[in-house]
Amino acid sequence: MPGDGMIDGKKCTGCGHAYLGDVEICSRCGNSELHPVKYSGKGTVYSFTINYVPPLHLKDEAPYVVGLVDLEEGPRITVRLDLPTSELKIGKEVLLEEKTSTGLVFS
Amino acid sequence: MNGTVTMRSVSIIGIGSTRFGKLTGRTIKDLAVEAAVKAIADARVPREKIGCLFFGNFLSGVFTGQEVLAPLLANELGLRSAECAKVEGACASSAIGVRLAYLMIGAGYHDMALVAGAEKMTEASADTATTAISAATDSTTEGICGMTFPSFWALVMQRHMYEYGTTREQVGMVSVKNRANGVFNDIAQFRKPVSLEEVISARPISDPVLKFDCCPVTDGAAALVLCATELAREFSDCPIEIIGSANALGPVRACDFTDLTTFPGTVEAAGKAYSMAGIGPADIDVVELHDCFTMAEIVDSEDLGFFPKGKGGEALEQGLSSMGGRIPINPSGGLLSKGHPTGATGCAQIFEIVRQLRGVHPNQVKNARTGLTHNAGGTGTVTTVHIMRRLD
Numbered sequence: 001m002p003g004d005g006m007i008d009g010k011k012c013t014g015c016g017h018a019y020l021g022d023v024e025i026c027s028r029c030g031n032s033e034l035h036p037v038k039y040s041g042k043g044t045v046y047s048f049t050i051n052y053v054p055p056l057h058l059k060d061e062a063p064y065v066v067g068l069v070d071l072e073e074g075p076r077i078t079v080r081l082d083l084p085t086s087e088l089k090i091g092k093e094v095l096l097e098e099k100t101s102t103g104l105v106f107s
Numbered sequence: 108m109n110g111t112v113t114m115r116s117v118s119i120i121g122i123g124s125t126r127f128g129k130l131t132g133r134t135i136k137d138l139a140v141e142a143a144v145k146a147i148a149d150a151r152v153p154r155e156k157i158g159c160l161f162f163g164n165f166l167s168g169v170f171t172g173q174e175v176l177a178p179l180l181a182n183e184l185g186l187r188s189a190e191c192a193k194v195e196g197a198c199a200s201s202a203i204g205v206r207l208a209y210l211m212i213g214a215g216y217h218d219m220a221l222v223a224g225a226e227k228m229t230e231a232s233a234d235t236a237t238t239a240i241s242a243a244t245d246s247t248t249e250g251i252c253g254m255t256f257p258s259f260w261a262l263v264m265q266r267h268m269y270e271y272g273t274t275r276e277q278v279g280m281v282s283v284k285n286r287a288n289g290v291f292n293d294i295a296q297f298r299k300p301v302s303l304e305e306v307i308s309a310r311p312i313s314d315p316v317l318k319f320d321c322c323p324v325t326d327g328a329a330a331l332v333l334c335a336t337e338l339a340r341e342f343s344d345c346p347i348e349i350i351g352s353a354n355a356l357g358p359v360r361a362c363d364f365t366d367l368t369t370f371p372g373t374v375e376a377a378g379k380a381y382s383m384a385g386i387g388p389a390d391i392d393v394v395e396l397h398d399c400f401t402m403a404e405i406v407d408s409e410d411l412g413f414f415p416k417g418k419g420g421e422a423l424e425q426g427l428s429s430m431g432g433r434i435p436i437n438p439s440g441g442l443l444s445k446g447h448p449t450g451a452t453g454c455a456q457i458f459e460i461v462r463q464l465r466g467v468h469p470n471q472v473k474n475a476r477t478g479l480t481h482n483a484g485g486t487g488t489v490t491t492v493h494i495m496r497r498l499d
Contacts, residue, residue: 047265052312054255066253090266
């Protein structure tokens with residue numbers, strides 16, 4: 001169910017900055033020791049847009065919503081938002097809904 | 108090395124450009140040749156004096172199937188003694204070429220350089236163009252999610268409106284102003300004005316970015332001849348000296364901006380260029396900045412120091428960046444009117460500023476003596492600022 005999904009990431013052992021996915025080096029402090037972490041999939045919307053002119057690989061999906069989500073644990077990630085237009089709002093709390101081959105979907 | 112190393116002064120002595128637009132039947136090679144021949148003729152220099160050639164281009168392989176552009180152009184022009192290279196930094200490609208030529212001449216390695224930029228985009232389908240241009244995002248993370256360039260600027264716009272109360276109308280006024288300027292530009296793609304009503308009721312591309320918030324795809328080329336200032340007077344009655352030149356890094360991904368309403372690459376490049384020139388934003392008479400989208404002009408006008416952060420929309424509404432305003436921005440019509448042949452834009456912006464500083468621009472800013480160009484690649488991930496002044 002939504003919110004149960006876990007997202008893989010890495011956290012810098014030096015400065016503590018949190019990243020999404022597999023990162024080899026901390027771009028903030030240059031440290032190459034990062035340990036794996038799991039993010040809960042809870043976050044808030046930082047910004048969003050409804051895209052009507054998609055790239056080829058998402059041709060059949062348009063219009064769709066691209067959003068920037070600030071995860072509870074720190075990282076900001078780029079996702080698609082599965083929300084009705086009336087609920088699209090900066091600051092809206094969202095949960096991970098699905099991991100797809102074209103990225104994460106939150107709602 | 109902080110930009111304070113002793114360098115020879117460098118000036119621009121020749122400029123050339125094709126018309127911008129949908130140039131059916133033209134190839135990227137013949138567009139580049141046309142611009143370069145015009146620039147060399149304008150500079151009145153013998154070809155054998157040109158020691159190096161940098162060619163700015165973003166996507167010629169995808170759009171035209173043609174690569175090796177720099178040696179291709181050098182051969183066409185018969186520049187037998189020029190070393191050459193293509194430079195790619197997305198939409199900032201040819202301004203980076205200008206900076207490299209500036210460094211080569213400044214360091215004394217060559218006396219004279221040709222910089223060209225070209226792109227041939229209009230023969231590709233809209234799908235191919237959208238997908239190809241999206242290659243300047245981080246394609247494996249954000250591109251895959253469906254983020255396009257209009258989407259990126261929509262995210263910025265949404266956030267700027269949220270944080271500073273910038274209005275939809277203010278953002279639209281960028282398009283109205285630049286299209287009004289473009290009417291006078293003999294080489295612009297669009298020479299028809301638009302009304303605010305048309306801009307804000309246009310079809311959505313990536314909401315809230317609508318059709319007239321986006322620059323078009325364009326064919327075109329521009330070229331410049333740079334020369335050591337100590338030799339420039341031999342060839343030119345009105346050399347335009349480069350007094351500031353900087354190139355800086357910004358994030359590639361939207362999610363890596365700490366604050367999506369300010370562009371670190373623009374702030375840093377502008378800071379370095381102002382410091383080199385020993386002047387500030389208040390000393391600039393005319394600006395050509397990277398208005399690939401309406402929102403970009405508002406953010407850039409703040410990041411370049413012309414208006415306080417968050418006040419760009421208000422300043423525009425008050426006419427401060429219009430012709431006759433405190434600091435005219437994009438009197439050429441900008442990318443929104445002139446068009447944006449990505450690889451050519453950096454050279455094309457400098458072409459416009461040189462016309463202003465020579466006092467021969469079709470949309471002339473009165474008494475312009477010092478000008479600035481701002482050319483941003485991708486999401487501002489590579490950003491170049493040049494400051495130029497009239498030498499007399």
